[in-house]
Amino acid sequence: MTYTHFLMVAGVIVTSVGAELVIANPVDHAPLSWTLTILGGPALFLAGRALFEKPVFGHVYWSRLIGAAVLAVSIPAMRGLPAFMIGVAADLGILGTLIAPWAIRIARAHRRATPSDQHPSGVRSLK
Numbered sequence: 001m002t003y004t005h006f007l008m009v010a011g012v013i014v015t016s017v018g019a020e021l022v023i024a025n026p027v028d029h030a031p032l033s034w035t036l037t038i039l040g041g042p043a044l045f046l047a048g049r050a051l052f053e054k055p056v057f058g059h060v061y062w063s064r065l066i067g068a069a070v071l072a073v074s075i076p077a078m079r080g081l082p083a084f085m086i087g088v089a090a091d092l093g094i095l096g097t098l099i100a101p102w103a104i105r106i107a108r109a110h111r112r113a114t115p116s117d118q119h120p121s122g123v124r125s126l127k
Contacts, residue, residue, distance in 0.1 A: 004051045010044055011041050018040075022038060022084055029080050029082060031080075046064045061101050
C-alpha cells in the first residue's frame with residue numbers, strides 16, 4: 001500500500017510540471033515529452049488513487065482506472081497539438097472520473113425511487 005502514496009505524489013509532481021508547460025507555452029505544438037507529462041501526470045495520480053482505495057476503503061472506483069487508461073491511451077493522438085488543448089483533455093479526463101460515480105449514484109437512486117407500477121414517464125399504468 002505504501003507504493004500507492006508514491007504513485008499519487010509522483011502524479012501530482014508530474015501534473016504540476018505539465019501545468020507549468022501549458023502555462024508557459026499554451027499555443028506551442030507539444031512534443032511527445034510534453035504530451036507524456038501533461039497527460040501522464042493525471043493518469044499516474046488516478047492509477048495510484050485507485051490502487052490506494054481498495055485496501056483502505058474496500059472498493060475501487062472503476063472510473064479512476066478507466067480515466068487513467070483513457071488518458072494514457074490518448075497520448076499518441078494528442079501528440080503535436082497545442083499544449084493548452086492537451087491540458088484541456090487532461091482536465092476533461094479528471095472531470096469525467098469525478099462525475100461518473102456521482103452520475104451513477106443519482107441514476108441508481110432515481111431507479112429505486114420510481115414505483116414499479118408507474119411508467120418512467122410519470123404516467124401510471126392501467127393494471
